[in-house]
Amino acid sequence: MRTLGAVVVLGLLAGAWGHVTLPFLRLPCDSPEVEEAALVSQDYINSQFTHGYKYALNQIEDVKVYQKADGVETMVLDLELLETKCHILDPTPVANCTVRPRHETKVEADCDVILSRAGGVLSVLSHKCKSEPESAEDMCVGCxxxxxxxxxxxxxxxxxxxxxxxxxxxxxxxxxxxxxxxxxxxxxxxxxxxxxxxxxxxxxxxxxxxxxxxxxxxxxxxxxxxxxxxxxxxxxxxxxxxxxDIAVPTLAPVVNATDAVVRPVVLKLKTIYGLKHHHRKSAFHDPTISGWWSESDESQERVAAPIVKRHFQIDPRAVASLPHLPVCPGKVKHF
Missing domain, CATH: 3.10.450.10 (Nuclear Transport Factor 2; Chain: A,)
Known part of the structure; x- marks a missing residue:
């Protein structure tokens, strides 16, 4: 993985079971490798629903990369997605879908996604999203x-x-x-x-x-x-x-270094619709690794998980030689 500009820091991960301190790398939110992982996450999240609308990436808010001795990397992404006007059944690629404008009551989704990269292959391990429409107080008169x-x-x-x-x-x-x-x-x-x-x-x-x-x-x-x-x-x-047109459904793509499409890792999925509002939608994927979720997560669906020891190879001397933290959050793509 390209780590130009990366900084080694100590991250405090807060799981429902307690606190554990693990070293991680930080990359610029708009770097090519993070953008690639975010788009894979976007497509994977869209593939998990059979109702509602497709969501498009709006901003990468944070990223952490944990490196293991065996070369496997774990990426934890904090993403902001926006609802588009394409129904989930619409075969139109998300890139060609119109993001729903504010005056039609935009719907924003905050998603945490965990991916692994092994041998150049990106796989989604787990994700959870929480979405809700914009407050009626922010709407224009007559909208x-x-x-x-x-x-x-x-x-x-x-x-x-x-x-x-x-x-x-x-x-x-x-x-x-x-x-x-x-x-x-x-x-x-x-x-x-x-x-x-x-x-x-x-x-x-x-x-x-x-x-x-x-x-x-x-x-x-x-x-x-x-x-x-x-x-x-x-x-x-x-x-x-x-x-x-009738189309055979496909799983969300997983991208590797040679642009080959590989079947993603799919773990236990629980989907919940209609939380507090008919237009809100939440998904919680694989509660057994909830300890990876960020401290800023406000979801109420976290499940206690046992502490799992992980071994990393990061030289702490690199901390002093690297300058400032890279820029996050990334640029806003829509509004």
Whole structure:
């Protein structure tokens, strides 16, 4: 690993089980190797969800690198991600997805990610994310306000708009059913609130001419899509749906020095949706190594873990010869 400008320091890791002091390297947050690890983390996190939206890297806030005698490195990243307008089912690469603007109530995710690098291969070992929408107090006057995903009037717009899509001539030969609701918001217009809805749909075994009970086709046979609709419950809403091509799902890539894609290390995953707010989402991955998490972590999901001794080969004399700490956090990519 390129360690130009790295500084050897003593880091105090606070786990739920206590404190342990381990030496680590610090690299500039915007250095190529850290950026590479952050993008691998971004793609891996997105691959773990089947609902909601893709997230894009906004800022690398901190990084620590622990080196073992056998050459294996452990990287602990503190990342800030922003929700994009691409649904998780959308095949569009994250780099081409539009980050949701502030006036639509941006959603920010703070993620801690642990990776290992062995033989030039980056693998995600564990991660946990905590996300929540921007406070309504920070919104502009007249901007759409985020509503809970069980809002009755907004859900009525979802149902009526999907029915409208299924009956639009030449739209498709198959009938689609609601898969999940992504966002519901309201905006005051003349005459009262108008509801803005975003939701995912799935292909059923019915054609548009069938009026019986329709059952969603099983994966991976079913096509999926994403709809944006607006209106009020008592009127015909406007709706626009994009149908995605059937694609075989793939795991998030792991990058090595030769740009080969390697299957990532996948440990016990527990995903929790809807914490305190319908639009919040948290994920906690592999509680058995919670001791690696940073002191600044505010998540309530940390689990006690036993102390594991690790041996490192770092020359303490290097501390005196190296100048100041490298720059972190890194640059803000969006806002």
């Amino acid at each position: 759409p306000l985020l509503e809970p995903l069980n809002h009755t009037d907004a859900l009525q717009v979802v149902v009526s708009s999907l029915a409208e899509f299924n009956h639009i001539p030449d739209n498709d030969t198959a009938k689609f059913a609601l898969r999940d609701v992504g966002r519901l918001s309201s905006q005051i217009v003349s005459g009262g609130p108008q509801f803005l809805t975003e939701y995912a749909i799935v292909e059923t075994n019915c054609t548009v001419d069938d009026d019986g009970v329709c059952v969603p086709l099983p994966d991976p046979l079913a096509r999926t899509g994403f709809c944006i609709a607006k209106g009020v419950p008592a009127a015909v809403p406007t709706v626009n749906c994009t149908i995605f």
